[in-house]
Amino acid sequence: MKLQILFVQVVMSQIEPLTDQQQLEVYNLQQSSQQAEDALSQGIDRLQQNLAESADHLRQQTLQQMARILTTRQAARGLLALGEYFHRLRALSSLWSARPREPAEI
Numbered sequence: 282m283k284l285q286i287l288f289v290q291v292v293m294s295q296i297e298p299l300t301d302q303q304q305l306e307v308y309n310l311q312q313s314s315q316q317a318e319d320a321l322s323q324g325i326d327r328l329q330q331n332l333a334e335s336a337d338h339l340r341q342q343t344l345q346q347m348a349r350i351l352t353t354r355q356a357a358r359g360l361l362a363l364g365e366y367f368h369r370l371r372a373l374s375s376l377w378s379a380r381p382r383e384p385a386e387i
Contacts, residue, residue: 283315283318284318286311286314286315289307289310289311289314293307347359
């Protein structure tokens with residue numbers, strides 16, 4: 282359930298009965314809030330896609346420059362080191378995800 286709908290429902294359950302005009306305005310508010318949230322969500326999705334594409338482009342440029350600068354042997358050793366780094370990063374991520382969690386205090 283969307284946050285603004287939940288917010289309106291919680292508030293509505295705690296106030297006096299509304300006039301027809303108030304109900305219409307609350308409905309219109311819900312609609313415009315939903316549209317704004319949908320637009321924001323779409324914008325965030327586009328931004329994430331653009332960031333991913335930019336990062337990929339940067340990686341490609343870096344690899345091309347490294348290939349230009351390094352010897353074949355140096356590049357191979359660097360790629361092996363990079364592979365090992367990502368392997369360790371994935372292992373650390375798995376350990377972090379599997380860690381015991383303390384119950385949240387309320």
